[in-house]
Amino acid sequence: MIQQIAVLGDVTNYDGRIITASGNGYCGIDGIALLGDLASCPKCRSTGRIIEGANDFVIDGKPVAYDGCIVACRCSPVGNHRIIALKSTMYINISNNSLSNLSQPNSIINKQEINQKIADNWIGFQIASNRDYSGLNFIVTLNNGQLLKGTFDQNNKARLTIDTQCDSARIEIESLENLGDDNNISSITENLLKTIIG
Numbered sequence: 001m002i003q004q005i006a007v008l009g010d011v012t013n014y015d016g017r018i019i020t021a022s023g024n025g026y027c028g029i030d031g032i033a034l035l036g037d038l039a040s041c042p043k044c045r046s047t048g049r050i051i052e053g054a055n056d057f058v059i060d061g062k063p064v065a066y067d068g069c070i071v072a073c074r075c076s077p078v079g080n081h082r083i084i085a086l087k088s089t090m091y092i093n094i095s096n097n098s099l100s101n102l103s104q105p106n107s108i109i110n111k112q113e114i115n116q117k118i119a120d121n122w123i124g125f126q127i128a129s130n131r132d133y134s135g136l137n138f139i140v141t142l143n144n145g146q147l148l149k150g151t152f153d154q155n156n157k158a159r160l161t162i163d164t165q166c167d168s169a170r171i172e173i174e175s176l177e178n179l180g181d182d183n184n185i186s187s188i189t190e191n192l193l194k195t196i197i198g
Helices: 182-193
Strands: 002-004 038-041 046-050 054-059 062-064 091-095 098-103 110-113 121-126 137-142 147-151 157-162 168-173
Touching: 054 091, 147 157
Parallel strands: none
Antiparallel strands: 002 091, 038 046, 054 062, 091 098, 110 168, 121 157, 137 147, 137 168
16 A cells, blocks of 8 residues: 655644654655654644654664654544645555555656565656656666566656565656756756755
């Protein structure tokens, strides 16, 4: 199941907010929330710790939190207070509370870690939606030499299935010249860099 990664400021179903992001990972300017980070709870007027995370995606020794993870506050029963991740542009494929893949926009040329699982592997990324980049072509070069080509959809998103094992990928925009001017090219670079992870 594909879930959005949780970041600082994301809300919860009890009208709370994630108030700490203790690691060194970022999605854009927002810190990525990890297991053990805190979220507020207006319902019980306390804070609670995030007690779930993606076991195979770890930053600074802690699993990354994602949409639907439990916040353990004073409310009872534990398990009803959950994260609603809406702010990030990063997605993970969750299977038995573990990460299969990470999806993230990065930069025009990007080196990106991919979890080493062969079954149902994919890579995805998104350009900010303030302009229409649908139809823009790109090439993904896996570290094993395999080349994959794709096109951004009408939502400025791209997703490719990977049928082989790899550690990293390089993403290059292929058809920048079709946009017509340097301002458009620098705009794409700017938009992708806004969502870079540290």
